[in-house]
Amino acid sequence: MKKNQTMRLSRLKQFAVLAAFISFPLLAGASGIEQFKNFLANTKSARGEFAQVQVKQEAEGKLRMGTPAMGTFLFSKPGKFIWTYKKPYEQVLQADGKTLYIYDKDLNQVTTKKLGSALGASPAAILFGSTDIEKNFRLAENGTRDGLEWMEATPKDKENTFQRINIGMQNNVPVAMELHDAMGQLSLIKFTKFEKNPALKADTFKFVMPKGADLFEN
Template sequence: MRKVRFLSIPSLLAACAVVPALLLCSTDGHTQAAAPAAPAAAPAKGPSAEEIGRRVQAFYDSTKTFKATFAQTYTIKVQNVKKESKGTVIFEKPGKMSWSYDAPNGNRVVSDGKVIRVYEKENEQMFETPVKNSQYPAALAFLMGTGQLVKDFNLKLLDAAQMKFEGGYVLEGTPKDATPAYQKVLLYVDAQTNQVRRVLILDAQGNKNRFDFSAPVVNQPVGKGEFDFTPPPGTRVVKP
């Protein structure tokens, strides 16, 4: 059998211009069938958005209470204003939560599962709103035992590297039932623990409400009265 000597790249391309891609040209002008290329290894397939959602839900389903410190960044699009604050948050099932903002802010956000009270220390006023109309419980219901990620959201997996989030996944959740409280929520999930390390809430006006959680503690007793709040005397109470 004649030994085949392959041409240089430019000659090979010219000689085989009209030959099917599966054929190679030998030096005497005859063609020889090329050996089929070995199939490429399939890329490792990661978990789907719904699978990650189920993992997150399973973690929080195992908790009765959740406490963490938080750093909040609230961006008002139309004013191009960014407000930063920090504090401590506590959730207790079913449906209770308490946000305590560090000084000098001093604000409080408290829900007993039915009514949410948002106290603004600087303005000496407090807003009382039914839970169903507030973005806090609506977007974080999976934390408080009043919602399910896969059931309540259409989930989409975003590129964590592009979102500058290392060590986990970024889930985009669009509520299946439209709500005036917000349009989407992004959950930044730790791949090792399945805990949510960051929540980004986006509303219809383009405002962004971001919470970064740290030092989480679960299933610890909560102090009596944590989810009750009475504002200081002289506070103006605003109701819908």
């Protein structure tokens, strides 16, 4: 088989995998960037649920989906969030605006990092960071696909872990993300039950150290 034919088949397989994980009714709306900027301007906090899966490309262009991870998220801008994995393992990523706490329940271990260096131009910065998204990312339209209006965010820092991040928008809410890292791996995230601007208590994002947990500071 010729090289170009192989590449086309590989892309078709990738689209099939994405469609299997992300499926929405075919509705069109404002452009991806327009909806995303509306989301940034009008969303100070949000909560909901997510499903995440990693897609690996193996020999001969075959794609393999990993075990889906599921959980909940809660955030308040700028820089406050709780990202909780419930399946297949329990882990919490929590930030109070200054410090990022990573809690592994199985190990009963907490690792901390300064939020500034940890957030930067990461995928979390897009949803949980400041509204000045174009400070760290270049934005471009990425067409209509799977009933969503897509935009692409490319980190300006060439040494970033991620090469590009695609965001699928619907009704001014992000409902899907495709994270392409520097190693050629793809992670897919689907958001559901997305509630904008819920009322939150002042101490919602204060991290409470689990009893007996080991602490590691970075």
